[in-house]
Amino acid sequence: xxAAIEQPVEHTALITGSEAIAVACKLADVDVITAYPxxxxxxxxxxxxxxxxxxxxxxxxxxxxxxxxxxxIVKHASAVGARVFCGSSGVGWMYAFEALTVTPAxxxxxxxxVGNRALDDPGAFGVEHNDALAVRDLGWQLVWVDTAQEAxxxxxxxxxxAEDRRVFLPCAISCDGAFLxxxxxxxxxxPQETVDAFLPRYNRGDLLLHPDNPITVxxxxxxxxxMEIRRQNAAAMERAHDVILEAYAQFERIFGRRYGNPFFEExxxxxxxxxxxxxxxxxxxxxxxxxxxxxxxxxxxFVRVRWFRPFAAVELARTLGRFAAVGIVDxxxxxxxxxxSGVLATEVRAAMYPAVRRPPLLSFIxxxxxxxxxxxxxxxxxxxxxxxxxxxxxxxxxxxGLRE
Numbered sequence: 001x002x003a004a005i006e007q008p009v010e011h012t013a014l015i016t017g018s019e020a021i022a023v024a025c026k027l028a029d030v031d032v033i034t035a036y037p038x039x040x041x042x043x044x045x046x047x048x049x050x051x052x053x054x055x056x057x058x059x060x061x062x063x064x065x066x067x068x069x070x071x072x073i074v075k076h077a078s079a080v081g082a083r084v085f086c087g088s089s090g091v092g093w094m095y096a097f098e099a100l101t102v103t104p105a106x107x108x109x110x111x112x113x114v115g116n117r118a119l120d121d122p123g124a125f126g127v128e129h130n131d132a133l134a135v136r137d138l139g140w141q142l143v144w145v146d147t148a149q150e151a152x153x154x155x156x157x158x159x160x161x162a163e164d165r166r167v168f169l170p171c172a173i174s175c176d177g178a179f180l181x182x183x184x185x186x187x188x189x190x191p192q193e194t195v196d197a198f199l200p201r202y203n204r205g206d207l208l209l210h211p212d213n214p215i216t217v218x219x220x221x222x223x224x225x226x227m228e229i230r231r232q233n234a235a236a237m238e239r240a241h242d243v244i245l246e247a248y249a250q251f252e253r254i255f256g257r258r259y260g261n262p263f264f265e266e267x268x269x270x271x272x273x274x275x276x277x278x279x280x281x282x283x284x285x286x287x288x289x290x291x292x293x294x295x296x297x298x299x300x301x302f303v304r305v306r307w308f309r310p311f312a313a314v315e316l317a318r319t320l321g322r323f324a325a326v327g328i329v330d331x332x333x334x335x336x337x338x339x340x341s342g343v344l345a346t347e348v349r350a351a352m353y354p355a356v357r358r359p360p361l362l363s364f365i366x367x368x369x370x371x372x373x374x375x376x377x378x379x380x381x382x383x384x385x386x387x388x389x390x391x392x393x394x395x396x397x398x399x400x401g402l403r404e
Contacts, residue, residue, distance in 0.1 A: 008191030024155030090117035104139025126370015263312035272301030
């Protein structure tokens, strides 16, 4: 009788959200990683450096002289067929903006992480979403994660989607600074064989920059071609919607872990009268408050948006139309925007406009600069949403937890 063949099994580790992203880089066998420190993102590069030093990851680890340089390095590495990873936070992300702007137009499937952080002045380093949201109109795919497990899984999915020839667009994974980047949780780490079955090697095809394939990348195109380039990028983003659906279905089949609707998570919504909508680690206090309120007989639910680009407008409008009123909680803001609200609220309002059923929408600004969003904050927002459902007129946007 022959010896039994040992089957690969996943194991569990206590790691942070940033470390989970680094482990995903190892499992994805990333070829080139660049680094430039800025908190809270820098915990990723520190852990990747350990993996490289310990011989667990064989990649080019390049310390750049700025955020701008590190994104330029991986952009060019991707053009010659390397799987790449990069990232930043807050003003560091903004310093790289020239490179971030041209990356989608060059159809570079870079995967990056944004450790969400306030845009500095007056020295706030806590979480806000304005840094990542700044690329929402540039052709970047943009996804928010809530847990370390979701961070690892989403990073693998991000490579699969971004490197799909139908897409070939960069993808930014947003992780709430400190709350997720620095918080440890038990994470199931899949065996390499499972990841290999899910994630094919990056194949740039006839777009590969190589001496045997003489092509021009980033040429100076006459401005008369700009509309065609923009339209091609828009078509790729449209196709990303279905590619994301395919990737999550394949992920569930191979890994056995189910995320349901890839674009947004619904929590206690089956019989809910009203719901709150938000992104990222906001879900923790919201879910705790919902469990308390449901014991008191309040039928409250929560919708957590994952993919912000592409934005699943039709699906989200269909879901939110079921409720008597909706409250959108933004951990960001948009000066002078319609109804002076946050970015997510503006997007949700736009998505709801063609809907057959449009419940009252309230916008809440909450938790800026890393300020804690408390359970009483959530209960207050829920009370206001209930009042809107009862027909009480209120301000379209309200700041919650503000010292006045």
